[in-house]
Amino acid sequence: MGRVTSLDDLPLRDDLRGLTPYGAPQAPLPVALNVNENTHPVPEEVAGQIADEISRALREINRYPDREFTELREGFADYLGHGLDASQIWAGNGSNEVLQHILQAFGGPGRTAFGFAPTYSMYPLLAQGTGASWKAGHREADYTITPDDAAAQVEAADPDVIMLCTPNNPTGTPMGLDVIEAVYEASRGVVIVDEAYQEFAPHDAPSALTLLEGRPRLAVSRTMSKAFAFAGARVGYLAADPAFIDALRLVRLPYHLSALTQAAAMAALRHAPTMLRMVDEIVEQRDRISATLEALDYTPHESWANFVLFGGVADPKAVWQGLYDKGVLIRDVGIPGHLRVSAGTESETTAFLEALASLGDAPSVGSKA
Structure with missing residues (x-):
């Protein structure tokens, strides 16, 4: 049997040929x-509590975890506040998986995802990986963007999925709520506000969570990787309208959050003030x-x-x-x-x-x- 030595020897999807995987x-x-x-590192007093919860979860590891990760969703709703409840929360193995779920549900072949470049380099890769095309908008020289310019670019691109990263990676630039509102009003697709770094913003900086009411096409994504020092645990989550959450259930794999992941994340959330200090x-x-x-x-x-x-x-x-x-x-x-x-x-x-x-x-x- 001949040995495969190149991707060119495999029947790879045409739209994936020539691409390189994400990696730093x-x-x-x-x-x-x-x-x-x-x-x-995770504070020592919390690390022990997390280890204890994982140890308890191991005793039932022969059983599938809670498919709806109900307790964890309740924990995230309580942490985020803003009157949210578990029906408005989703989670995955890192915010990248959460974003992938969104693109699987609302993107896909023949559809378009859009963001203002430069921005998080995984957005186009996630779009391409799920069969959607990626369109890049532009920012000012200082990486800011005005509401009018943002709306005009969105109207011209007419995307199905819009990714707004604030504070923006890799520039650190904040985006005003007025920009997010303008983008939402100018669009017909879903609008995702990626707040992976929100905890590092000024304490009085408003979150896009305040815009969720009455906007069923809007979702706000967060992660435990950054402020919670939980990158190795791979836990991301979002808040949105319950119908939006139901759409993500259509594409997720069964039992996608392991019992160990759920146990670790819940323990960390119970000690959020210590984790965030x-x-x-x-x-x-x-x-x-x-x-x-x-x-x-x-x-x-x-x-x-x-x-x-x-x-x-x-x-x-x-x-x-x-x-x-x-x-x-x-x-x-x-x-x-x-x-x-x-x-x-x-x-x-x-x-x-x-x-x-x-x-x-x-x-x-x-x-x-």
């Missing part, structure tokens, strides 16, 4: 600040990064997330490699003249800033952008 560099470096993880420290390090980058003659963009996108980088690949060689991993997101760094612990942030300063790129050969 993984390397065993001392300081990894490239994928917007929460670099603070590192958020203020991360925001402090994020703002420290921005201030120091500016002092080094780089151009940090306003960020409401747990990372900073900065411009004024004359040679992003060389700077990335220089930091790598010094044991610091950050992200080249493909925006000319820019790099992105996650806010880490105080010591990790110091290591990044000192390594960057030692390269001496921006003041002499860089230019503000």
Whole structure:
């Protein structure tokens, strides 16, 4: 039997040919600040409680889990507030799976998904993976967008699914509720507001959750990966009209959330104040990064997330490699003249800033952008 050595030897879908899978560099470096993880570990007092709940779930692991993950949905509704109840909550193995469910239900072959670029790089991949086409809109030079411009672009694209990331990845840019309202009114499809980084926004920043009432085509997505330091647990969720949730049931796999995942997430939610107390420290390090980058003659963009996108980088690949060689991993997101760094612990942030300063790129050969 001949050995298959290439994708070209397989009957792959034509629309997947030439694509590459999503992936950020993984390397065993001392300081990894490239994928917007929460670099603070789960607090010790909570880790023990989570382990106990997982241990209890193991005693019944021979049985299928609660297919409707009712207790977890109630926990998310209570955490989000805004008068939500379990009928308005959905969850999956990371917010990417939740977004995939949406595209399976409302996208698919012959349909279009849309977002304002640059934005989360998984959106077009999820669209393509479910058979939908991807259309990219544009932002202003500072990555903001006005309600009128947003509405005009949506009307022109006429998409079936609209992805709005706020605070936006990879730029950190917030999006006003007026923009979301304008997009919703201008569209006929579903509108997804991805608030993966909402907990890092100012405490008085309004959430799109306040817009759900009376908007059955609107959904607000969240994740436990970032603020809850739960990236390895893979838990994402959303809030929407109950009918929207019913649509997602049509495409989910049976028992898609394991009993262990449900147990771990519930334990973390029961200790939400403790789990979230590192958020203020991360925001402090994020703002420290921005201030120091500016002092080094780089151009940090306003960020409401747990990372900073900065411009004024004359040679992003060389700077990335220089930091790598010094044991610091950050992200080249493909925006000319820019790099992105996650806010880490105080010591990790110091290591990044000192390594960057030692390269001496921006003041002499860089230019503000």
